Amino acid sequence: MRHLNFFSIAAIALACSMQASAQTVTTDVMDPATEGSFMKIINDAKPGEHVDINFNFDGTELVYKGTKAIDLQGKDITINGLNAKNGKKVIFTSPVQKNEKNEEVGSSMFRVCKDTKLNLTNIQITGCQKIALFCENNGVLNISDCNFYNNKDIKLESGNNGGVLRHSGGTVVIERSVFEGNEGNGSYGGGAICSYNTKDKALSLTVRSCTFNNNTGINPNRSLGFLCVVRQREIL
Helix, strand or coil, X not given: CCCCCHHHXXXXXXXXXXXXXXXXXXXXXXXXXXXXXXXXXXXXXXXXXXXXXXXXXXXXXXXXXXXXXXXXXXXXXXXXXXXXXXXXXXXXXXXXXXXXXXXXXXXXXXXXXXXXXXXXXXEEEECCCCCXXXXXXXXXXXXXXXXXXXXXXXXXXXXXXXCCEEECCEEEEEECCEEECCEXXXXXXXXXEEEEECCCCCEEEEEECCEEXXXXXXXXXXXXXXXXXXXXXXXX
């Protein structure tokens, strides 16, 4: 009979803890209480556990009606948006909402923050009425084969920059993706991306083989188109 010592048991436990969990979205309902919903899978993901999210549902869109970005802090998520039901990319969208004061407010889609990793592939994000993606602190955001259409912030606020992505920390790699018709309404601009390097937050941005078309920064003084890079508050 083979005996396991403490170190063998610890190694097995570590290997098990590093295994990926595969989850499949089977409904277009965005309710954390609904089995098979995207929001339930996200909420149930444990910090440090890698979760692969796939899709197999009737329909094409997932409509997020929150007023804040989906916070992924501490999670390790891979989203492959190719829907097995129809072979098409899943579309994430977020319409204008009304707050308690009956004011129009928008929502971002994902916030990649401290100790967080998000891999996005084969998805489309369209119509967000606020910056669609945030990467900050030491977060890691990898994007490949994705489409970003007509995302913008409906408010003209100084802190809002980048129609699709505001990158203020961490590592971002974007490959083979399309950015079209996005608007950056903030003081720095960046119709698609604003990469903002503060003194105490290291960041890295890599963009390869991407297409940028009709992205605008609408600030009349700093109307930068597809990409704005800011280093310690100095626009490059």
